[in-house]
Amino acid sequence: MYLTFTEYGLFLGLKSERLVVKKDSQNIKEFPLNRVKFIVIDGNGITLSSNLIMQCSLRGIHIFVVNFKNEVISSLYGTQYHLHQYINVSNANT
Secondary structure, three states, rough: OOEEEEOOOOOEEEEEEEEEEEEEEEEEEEEEEHHOOOEEEEEOOEOOOOOHHHHHHHHOOOEEEEOOOOOOEEEEEEHHHHHHHHHHHHHHHH
């Protein structure tokens, strides 16, 4: 599932195993995290919780921030696989 958020004032958070979208403290929508592949932030004033960012990183869910030209200006994703490869390479040299 590829999710794009554009509306000012949205809050993206985590509730159990679900991404929760809120506006003005009211739940608008929920998405199961195990079905999400990419999250695109395409607008100003959209807030993400640190818990959501952490879970996305652990699950390999990419978060992209794009500008008005639809160009990616920032991305967040987990590095645990890169770290694992680094450890393997380090252990092979000893």
